[in-house]
Amino acid sequence: FKLIFWIYNQVTSPAPINPSIDLVKTVLSSADKFLHGISTCPVIIVADGYKIADTNRTKKGFITEEYQTKYENFCTNLQTYYSDSRYKIHRCSSHQGFAFAAKEGLELCTTDYALILQHDRNFRVPFPHLKSLINSMENHSFMRYIGFPTNANINHDVMIGTNYNLHILNNSPSCKINLSSDIQDPNMLRLQPLIFWYDSQHLCHIQRYLQIYKPFTNIPEELRHKISLSSIGKMLLKRGDFIEDKFGQVQRDLLAAAGKAGNDDLAVELFRWYGSYLCWWTPPEDSLEEEEEDDGNVEYENLVIEDEKIPERGISGATAMVSHLKGRQYHPDKIAKMVSRIKDI
Numbered sequence: 001f002k003l004i005f006w007i008y009n010q011v012t013s014p015a016p017i018n019p020s021i022d023l024v025k026t027v028l029s030s031a032d033k034f035l036h037g038i039s040t041c042p043v044i045i046v047a048d049g050y051k052i053a054d055t056n057r058t059k060k061g062f063i064t065e066e067y068q069t070k071y072e073n074f075c076t077n078l079q080t081y082y083s084d085s086r087y088k089i090h091r092c093s094s095h096q097g098f099a100f101a102a103k104e105g106l107e108l109c110t111t112d113y114a115l116i117l118q119h120d121r122n123f124r125v126p127f128p129h130l131k132s133l134i135n136s137m138e139n140h141s142f143m144r145y146i147g148f149p150t151n152a153n154i155n156h157d158v159m160i161g162t163n164y165n166l167h168i169l170n171n172s173p174s175c176k177i178n179l180s181s182d183i184q185d186p187n188m189l190r191l192q193p194l195i196f197w198y199d200s201q202h203l204c205h206i207q208r209y210l211q212i213y214k215p216f217t218n219i220p221e222e223l224r225h226k227i228s229l230s231s232i233g234k235m236l237l238k239r240g241d242f243i244e245d246k247f248g249q250v251q252r253d254l255l256a257a258a259g260k261a262g263n264d265d266l267a268v269e270l271f272r273w274y275g276s277y278l279c280w281w282t283p284p285e286d287s288l289e290e291e292e293e294d295d296g297n298v299e300y301e302n303l304v305i306e307d308e309k310i311p312e313r314g315i316s317g318a319t320a321m322v323s324h325l326k327g328r329q330y331h332p333d334k335i336a337k338m339v340s341r342i343k344d345i
Contacts, residue, residue, distance in 0.1 A: 061095025
């Protein structure tokens with residue numbers, strides 16, 4: 001099992017964050033802290049490439065010479081701080097974007113499974129059931145992806161039913177998977193069918209995941225005829241792409257069309273090809289209270305501005321396990337002033 005951590009020229013952050021690696025340290029520390037059992041697993045940090053330009057267009061891989069200096073110092077700081085044998089820093093030779101940077105990281109793995117992390121998302125809820133997720137992937141050969149919920153998708157089960165008439169995904173035992181023996185357990189663990197491939201933190205089966213990069217080859221012929229070659233072409237990922245901006249959009253549109261047309265068989269067939277899930281879990285209240293108390297004693301290197309302070313729960317009880325860190329507002333000088341004010345209180 002390996003962690004793949006993706007660094008992309010701080011695309012969600014301004015230049016002032018470089019050469020600081022505080023944001024990276026925060027995200028990796030949150031994974032070690034909250035995901036039980038991974039604190040010794042190998043970590044690959046993938047740093048994307050770039051091209052020099054007069055203006056910064058970081059999402060396209062173009063940065064100025066000023067950004068370049070800070071980014072190169074940032075990468076040097078990564079090499080220095082993560083010099084332990086547990087870590088491997090992999091630098092892309094050119095701009096890849098999230099989709100192909102993640103692909104490079106996956107192709108370096110010698111394991112069956114990997115956890116893919118974005119540089120501006122951190123875990124915030126203790127989770128002791130990673131082994132159960134891996135076992136489920138072992139037992140379900142169509143499963144490629146298990147995402148960890150954010151506040152944006154903790155009501156995904158309700159949304160796919162009411163918005164897209166995809167009740168079949170919530171009700172079919174071939175889609176929704178219960179991992180708890182006691183269905184009355186208030187902390188029941190289950191896998192919720194997901195119709196959108198989020199780039200946010202997720203567990204994957206590596207070889208199945210890599211198949212999404214060649215949809216013409218890997219979508220069964222019978223299914224290809226049902227969804228058209230044009231739709232498959234739209235999900236074809238290229239360098240510079242984010243998976244959710246292209247592949248995920250087509251995934252949602254195809255499944256939504258099947259749902260609104262009332263074609264349950266096609267909806268299930270499509271879903272099982274994509275094989276994407278959310279980890280639906282309600283942690284015990286005392287575990288949340290304990291972690292919230294710990295968060296009050298935060299050091300400077302781990303202090304970042306989050307979207308939300310308290311993890312929210314969806315209608316069916318799913319808890320937001322991942323938070324979006326506001327990297328664009330993260331500036332070491334501003335954070336230092338905040339720390340100083342807090343210490344004066």
